[in-house]
Amino acid sequence: MAVNDPLHVNESGLPLNAIEWLETHHRSKMPEREQMIRDISFKHGSYIVDAGCGPGLWTPLLARAIGYQGRVLGVDVSPEALVTAYKRMHGQRYERIVKYKRGLLEQLPVPYDSVDLIFSANVSQYLPEPVTTFASMGRYLVPGGRLVIKDIDFGTMRFHNIDTALQARVFQARERWEQVRVDAGYSFEDSWVGSKLASYMRSAGFEEVQEKSYRIVRNFPLSQDFRFYLQGIAEWFVSEDPPLLHPEDRNHWLQYFEDGEQCVLDKHNFTSEETEYVVTGVWNRTLPTVRHFDMYFNTLKEVLV
Numbered sequence: 229m230a231v232n233d234p235l236h237v238n239e240s241g242l243p244l245n246a247i248e249w250l251e252t253h254h255r256s257k258m259p260e261r262e263q264m265i266r267d268i269s270f271k272h273g274s275y276i277v278d279a280g281c282g283p284g285l286w287t288p289l290l291a292r293a294i295g296y297q298g299r300v301l302g303v304d305v306s307p308e309a310l311v312t313a314y315k316r317m318h319g320q321r322y323e324r325i326v327k328y329k330r331g332l333l334e335q336l337p338v339p340y341d342s343v344d345l346i347f348s349a350n351v352s353q354y355l356p357e358p359v360t361t362f363a364s365m366g367r368y369l370v371p372g373g374r375l376v377i378k379d380i381d382f383g384t385m386r387f388h389n390i391d392t393a394l395q396a397r398v399f400q401a402r403e404r405w406e407q408v409r410v411d412a413g414y415s416f417e418d419s420w421v422g423s424k425l426a427s428y429m430r431s432a433g434f435e436e437v438q439e440k441s442y443r444i445v446r447n448f449p450l451s452q453d454f455r456f457y458l459q460g461i462a463e464w465f466v467s468e469d470p471p472l473l474h475p476e477d478r479n480h481w482l483q484y485f486e487d488g489e490q491c492v493l494d495k496h497n498f499t500s501e502e503t504e505y506v507v508t509g510v511w512n513r514t515l516p517t518v519r520h521f522d523m524y525f526n527t528l529k530e531v532l533v
């Protein structure tokens with residue numbers, strides 16, 4: 229089934245800007261996310277773009293990290309996400325230094341050579357041409373400015389009390405499906421992107437590329453937020469009736485996560501783990517031409533209107 233708006237919609241029923249989903253996901257991983265922000269070592273007073281800010285969950289963390297002398301611009305293609313982000317910040321401590329604008333990652337609404345750091349979380353998984361997009365983002369950085377990309381990698385996901393062979397079949401089916409689903413009219417997704425980010429960033433021309441990984445482990449008893457997150461993810465893995473997975477495997481998998489007697493989430497031996505990646509690179513390039521990028525933007529704009 230083709231979708232109307234390939235940038236906004238994830239066909240599993242989780243629109244990219246599904247606010248409740250993103251908020252719960254954010255809360256469920258807050259300790260790791262706060263650690264990621266601490267590890268980035270922001271300079272006080274910097275100018276930061278939160279690229280693909282969605283409903284603005286990271287923006288307050290970024291604002292706090294740079295202090296009142298800094299500025300944060302949240303950019304997203306979705307007007308609905310921007311309205312939510314604006315409302316979230318309204319009346320909050322760092323509101324004065326935060327603004328939001330509609331725009332694309334590939335064509336940020338700021339002058340070239342103007343931004344100290346571009347931060348982008350959970351967006352690279354939707355980029356069909358990550359190297360081109362990262363390089364185009366570089367143009368907006370001051371010389372020596374940093375691009376920081378954070379994303380998931382479901383190649384690292386494990387559930388300790390679920391049949392390992394079944395897990396392998398479910399994950400492999402989804403990974404293979406993501407490689408071909410665009411041909412079936414679905415929008416691009418690479419949920420295995422995290423461990424590829426450093427290589428993409430180097431190919432895009434960034435220097436001093438550094439990768440940090442964050443292992444997210446949760447044991448029984450789970451918080452409500454993490455339970456909601458895992459149930460959503462479990463459904464998502466087998467959504468779209470992935471043709472590469474046997475229907476029996478799909479049913480077994482779903483039974484494990486549904487509320488009820490068989491639910492693995494409520495067992496004392498439950499443990500889940502996954503690893504998320506934060507990759508940083510420094511931009512020192514001056515690009516001889518922007519024509520290549522502009523051709524790419526024009527294609528994106530046609531998709532958007």
Ligand SMILES: C[S@@+](CC[C@H](N)C(=O)[O-])C[C@H]1O[C@@H](n2cnc3c(N)ncnc32)[C@H](O)[C@@H]1O
Nearest residue numbers: 244280281282304305306309332333349350351
């Ligand atoms: C999964 S959400 C992540 C939101 C937020 N960064 C977070 O981690 O909570 C992805 C966001 O990226 C936006 N997006 C995807 N592709 C984009 C592009 N090329 N330019 C601008 N925004 C984009 C979507 O509209 C969506 O709000």
